[in-house]
Structures are given as C-alpha cells and as structure tokens.
Amino acid sequence: MECLLQKTKITMLSNCLILLMVGQAFSIPKTEEVTWYPTYHLAPHKGWINDPNGLIYHNGYYHAFFQHNPENIPEGTKHWGHARSHDMLNWEYLPIALSPSLEDDIDGIFSGSAVNLNGKLTLIYTGVSDNLNKQRQMVAISSDGVNFEKKGVVITKEGDESYFRDPKAWFQNGSWWVVIGSQTTDKLGEVLLYSSKDFFNWTYQGVLAGGNGSLGYMWECPDFFTINGKQILVISPQGLEQDGFNYQNLYQTGYFVGNWQPEQNYTIEKGFREIDHGHDFYASQSFLAPDGRRIQISWLDMWESVFAENVTGWSGMFTIPREISLNEFGDLVSKPIREIIGKRTPNTDIFDTIISSNQMLTLKNNVFSSEILIEFNLLNSSCKAIQLSLKEEPTRDEGVVLYVDIELSRLFMERYYPKYGIDKTNRSVAIDLSLSKLSLDIFVDSSSIEVFVNDGIAVMSSRIYPNNNQRKFSVAPVDGFVNVSLTSYDINVNNQ
Numbered sequence: 001m002e003c004l005l006q007k008t009k010i011t012m013l014s015n016c017l018i019l020l021m022v023g024q025a026f027s028i029p030k031t032e033e034v035t036w037y038p039t040y041h042l043a044p045h046k047g048w049i050n051d052p053n054g055l056i057y058h059n060g061y062y063h064a065f066f067q068h069n070p071e072n073i074p075e076g077t078k079h080w081g082h083a084r085s086h087d088m089l090n091w092e093y094l095p096i097a098l099s100p101s102l103e104d105d106i107d108g109i110f111s112g113s114a115v116n117l118n119g120k121l122t123l124i125y126t127g128v129s130d131n132l133n134k135q136r137q138m139v140a141i142s143s144d145g146v147n148f149e150k151k152g153v154v155i156t157k158e159g160d161e162s163y164f165r166d167p168k169a170w171f172q173n174g175s176w177w178v179v180i181g182s183q184t185t186d187k188l189g190e191v192l193l194y195s196s197k198d199f200f201n202w203t204y205q206g207v208l209a210g211g212n213g214s215l216g217y218m219w220e221c222p223d224f225f226t227i228n229g230k231q232i233l234v235i236s237p238q239g240l241e242q243d244g245f246n247y248q249n250l251y252q253t254g255y256f257v258g259n260w261q262p263e264q265n266y267t268i269e270k271g272f273r274e275i276d277h278g279h280d281f282y283a284s285q286s287f288l289a290p291d292g293r294r295i296q297i298s299w300l301d302m303w304e305s306v307f308a309e310n311v312t313g314w315s316g317m318f319t320i321p322r323e324i325s326l327n328e329f330g331d332l333v334s335k336p337i338r339e340i341i342g343k344r345t346p347n348t349d350i351f352d353t354i355i356s357s358n359q360m361l362t363l364k365n366n367v368f369s370s371e372i373l374i375e376f377n378l379l380n381s382s383c384k385a386i387q388l389s390l391k392e393e394p395t396r397d398e399g400v401v402l403y404v405d406i407e408l409s410r411l412f413m414e415r416y417y418p419k420y421g422i423d424k425t426n427r428s429v430a431i432d433l434s435l436s437k438l439s440l441d442i443f444v445d446s447s448s449i450e451v452f453v454n455d456g457i458a459v460m461s462s463r464i465y466p467n468n469n470q471r472k473f474s475v476a477p478v479d480g481f482v483n484v485s486l487t488s489y490d491i492n493v494n495n496q
C-alpha cells in the first residue's frame with residue numbers, strides 16, 4: 001500500500017522534485033473547463049485516497065474505508081477515511097475512522113480489513129511507527145459503526161518489521177484467519193498466515209505463498225477467498241519488470257488460483273495473472289455481499305502517476321465495485337455490480353448497423369457519466385481494426401482511444417493529456433475474436449474509463465483527464481466496414 005516505503009530517501013526527494021516540475025511545466029486546469037470529480041465512483045471530496053480498506057456489509061450498510069491523507073499529500077501520514085452506502089454507488093461520507101494516536105500507529109494507519117466480531121464492526125489494520133520501519137497489526141472496534149475504539153497491537157513479526165502489512169481477515173472452520181503481506185530475508189515477496197480463536201491472540205501458521213524471484217520484492221494487500229471451491233490469492237506485488245504486454249504499470253495486482261484448507265499448504269494450480277489491464281488499478285480488496293456475491297473494489301490509480309485533479313483539492317478514486325467469479329477455465333471474471341442497472345437510463349439505441357469504411361459514428365458529444373454497451377458483429381465486418389475515441393474531435397491527438405486490433409487479437413487503450421504531463425502510452429489485453437462477436441461495456445465517469453470485454457473476461461481501467469469539450473465519443477472502422485449494435489446510457493448517481 002505504500003510505494004515510497006520501498007524507496008530510499010533519495011527517491012522520495014526526487015519524487016518531490018518531479019512533482020514540483022510538473023507544477024511548473026504543465027497547465028493547471030481551470031475549474032470552469034474541467035469536471036473531474038466522479039458521479040458514481042467513490043472519491044474523497046477533499047484530500048488524498050489510495051487503497052480500499054475494511055470493505056464489509058454490516059448492519060444494513062456497505063462500508064468502505066480508504067487510505068486517506070486529509071491534506072492531499074500522497075506521501076503524507078495515512079488515516080482511514082470512511083464512507084457507507086446502501087448500493088455501493090451513492091456514498092455517504094463519515095468522519096475519519098482511524099487517525100494516528102498510539103505509539104505503534106503514530107506514523108500512519110496503513111491498510112487492513114473489517115470483520116463482524118460478536119456483532120461489532122471490527123477493524124484489523126497496520127499501525128506504523130519508527131519512521132515507517134515498524135509495521136504491526138492492530139485492532140479497533142466500533143459499537144455504532146462510526147466511532148472506533150483502538151485495542152492496540154495483536155500481531156508483530158520477529159526481526160525486520162518494515163515489510164509486514166495489510167492484514168485481511170476472515171472466519172472459517174471455527175477460527176479467525178488473517179493473511180499479511182511480507183518480505184523474506186532475501187527480499188522476495190510473500191504472504192504470511194495466522195489464526196486465532198478470539199481475534200486477539202494470534203498464532204503464526206506459516207507462509208501461505210511466496211515469490212520465487214520472478215514476482216517482486218514485496219507482496220502488498222493480500223486477499224484470500226473461496227470461489228467455486230477454489231481458493232483465490234490476490235496480491236499487489238512490487239518490483240516486477242515489464243514482460244511484453246504484461247506488467248506495464250509501476251506496480252501490479254493479480255491473482256493465483258489454488259486449493260487450501262486449514263492445516264494444509266496452499267497448492268497453486270494457476271500462476272500469477274493481472275486482474276485488470278488498464279493504466280490504473282491497484283490494491284484490490286474483496287468482501288461478501290449479504291446475497292453471497294463476492295465484490296471486489298480497487299484503487300483506480302497508480303503510485304507516482306500524475307493526479308491532475310490534485311489542484312482541485314482531492315486525489316484518487318475507487319473502481320466501480322465488481323462482482324467477481326471464476327469461469328470453467330479458472331479465469332477470473334469481473335462484472336460491474338448489478339446495482340448500476342437501476343441507475344441508468346438509455347439514450348441511444350443502434351441495432352445491427354453497418355459503419356462503412358471512411359465513415360464515423362459519433363454517438364455523444366458530452367460523455368460525463370455514461371455506460372456505452374457496444375457489440376461488434378465480426379462475421380459481418382471486413383475492417384482490420386476498430387477505433388473508439390473520447391476526444392474533442394476524433395482527429396485530435398489529445399484524449400483516449402480504444403483500438404481493437406483484429407489482426408493482433410488485442411484491445412489497446414491509449415491515453416494522452418500532454419497539458420497535464422500525461423504522455424501518450426497504451427495498455428492492452430488479448431481478446432478472443434473466435435466468438436464472432438466482441439462486446440465492450442464501457443463505463444465513463446468524469447475522470448475515469450473502465451472497459452469490460454466480453455462480459456468481464458478482461459477489464460481495462462484508466463484515469464482520464466478530458467476538458468469539458470473533449471467528451472465526444474465516436475466509433476470508426478479502419479480499412480473496411482464494421483457491423484455494430486449499441487446502447488448508451490446515462491448513469492444517474494450524484495456523489496458530486
């Protein structure tokens with residue numbers, strides 16, 4: 001959950017210098033020209049957020065806590081901000097739940113999770129002290145779901161305590177369990193497992209999983225849960241090198257599929273794969289909704305990227321909550337929570353229409369808070385590629401482009417906002433074109449885009465920074481015609 005922890009003071013200094021230079025070299029957005037605060041995503045009205053923490057449904061509310069610096073400084077001291085909701089889309093912001101106050105959490109309240117302990121909303125989090133070098137797991141309990149009473153340290157690690165964080169707890173087979181992100185003495189990422197009968201007295205159970213050199217120096221934000229009888233381990237490893245189209249972001253978030261039960265080792269069946277292929281996705285956490293759905297929320301940002309919204313007083317946001325499942329091949333499938341269906345109204349419907357070569361379909365001029373569900377019938381198309389853009393004019397450079405490369409069987413997302421220091425870069429994911437249809441369910445909010453491919457088999461999520469006049473959505477085939485059906489919707493939620 002902390003990038004800067006991994007770096008020396010010199011790197012921190014150079015980050016500060018870079019930020020300073022950004023401030024000098026690039027435009028500051030005029031507030032009348034930009035609308036970036038999201039309407040249906042969780043984001044702080046003021047200050048900085050990063051990881052989702054303590055996600056839980058408790059006493060009639062969905063609770064989301066978040067890594068938070070009230071002064072809007074990314075490397076500033078972390079608190080737990082708090083919001084609750086009945087639908088995970090409209091959020092009610094509550095007072096900060098946890099602030100540094102004890103000797104063991106005086107330098108920050110790092111990530112963690114929530115459980116229902118004897119009816120009470122109970123948090124387990126990493127308290128940091130000694131200039132971030134001591135990381136210890138601590139507990140806080142609430143009777144009213146708003147105010148928390150700290151209970152102090154419950155788990156410590158022998159030896160080096162500087163890489164030991166982000167406890168994710170659950171109840172199973174009559175015991176409490178917790179996984180914690182850590183690092184071996186030879187500097188490889190690993191996840192440690194502990195158990196307890198009472199949530200306070202914890203016993204070390206060993207290493208649940210560890211890197212073998214190919215998966216970075218630290219595994220942050222572990223999450224461990226069961227879907228379809230398989231145990232999924234989600235981690236956010238740091239220190240992976242880019243490998244072709246994989247691992248293109250500074251840090252990653254991905255998953256293993258395997259088998260585990262108490263008293264047994266975790267046996268991995270399918271190795272590490274990234275969950276999302278956009279520019280901005282990190283520190284996923286999941287929880288169970290009361291109806292049994294496994295819901296996952298992630299930070300829709302990346303460490304050390306340009307947070308252009310910063311100057312308007314807030315920085316960072318969460319993804320749309322996603323219902324996750326495993327398909328028959330053991331691949332994670334992510335879908336936007338169905339609550340969003342109740343919030344949308346259709347405004348355009350196009351069915352089975354050919355866009356000819358050299359033609360363009362302009363769908364909307366003002367895409368702010370929208371879903372565009374688009375399906376290409378590839379059996380009835382001749383083009384080599386399809387280009388979808390959100391720009392002032394499709395011919396302009398600045399903006400975001402989705403590019404379906406039919407020959408390469410890949411979907412690319414390229415964004416470019418030079419005004420704010422965001423260079424032209426793309427991310428991509430392999431797509432299965434043997435299905436004859438390609439469906440893209442595209443969710444745009446004021447400063448984000450999330451693209452769900454073929455019902456969630458792949459997702460790409462990125463922050464975008466369009467001005468108010470850079471919100472025209474167009475579709476055009478490249479070298480041939482394309483057959484398209486689409487519905488676009490306005491999403492009516494107003495967190496603004």
Ligand SMILES: *[C@@H]1O[C@H](CO)[C@@H](O)[C@H](O)[C@H]1NC(C)=O
Nearest residue numbers: 019072073074307310311315
């Ligand atoms: C946001 O602005 C504050 C105050 O100007 C600054 O200290 C901080 O580093 C900025 N954060 C980012 C991510 O640019």
Ligand SMILES: *[C@@H]1O[C@H](CO)[C@@H](O)[C@H](O)[C@H]1NC(C)=O
Nearest residue numbers: 172173174260261262263264
């Ligand atoms: C844990 O519970 C599951 C399901 O109730 C059961 O199948 C399994 O045998 C239990 N494992 C242990 C070690 O008790």
Ligand SMILES: *[C@@H]1O[C@H](CO)[C@@H](O)[C@H](O)[C@H]1NC(C)=O
Nearest residue numbers: 195196197198200201202203
């Ligand atoms: C803590 O748990 C362990 C293992 O269950 C047990 O042996 C020990 O007595 C417990 N200690 C306290 C103080 O409850």
Ligand SMILES: *[C@@H]1O[C@H](CO)[C@@H](O)[C@H](O)[C@H]1NC(C)=O
Nearest residue numbers: 206207262263264265266267
């Ligand atoms: C778990 O793995 C360790 C180390 O490989 C091994 O020594 C131990 O026997 C295994 N335990 C079980 C229950 O398979």
Ligand SMILES: *[C@@H]1O[C@H](CO)[C@@H](O)[C@H](O)[C@H]1NC(C)=O
Nearest residue numbers: 211212213214215270271272
């Ligand atoms: C190391 O882990 C990676 C990713 O899980 C895997 O692909 C590779 O085969 C492993 N290598 C060894 C030597 O175990």
Ligand SMILES: *[C@@H]1O[C@H](CO)[C@@H](O)[C@H](O)[C@H]1NC(C)=O
Nearest residue numbers: 351352353354377379380483
């Ligand atoms: C191809 O598209 C045209 C025009 O919409 C339509 O009339 C025709 O039925 C489609 N053919 C197939 C095979 O889908």
Ligand SMILES: *[C@@H]1O[C@H](CO)[C@@H](O)[C@H](O)[C@H]1NC(C)=O
Nearest residue numbers: 403405412414424425426427
């Ligand atoms: C994606 O980026 C790479 C590397 O910058 C570039 O070579 C490639 O042309 C880009 N592809 C698309 C489809 O934009």
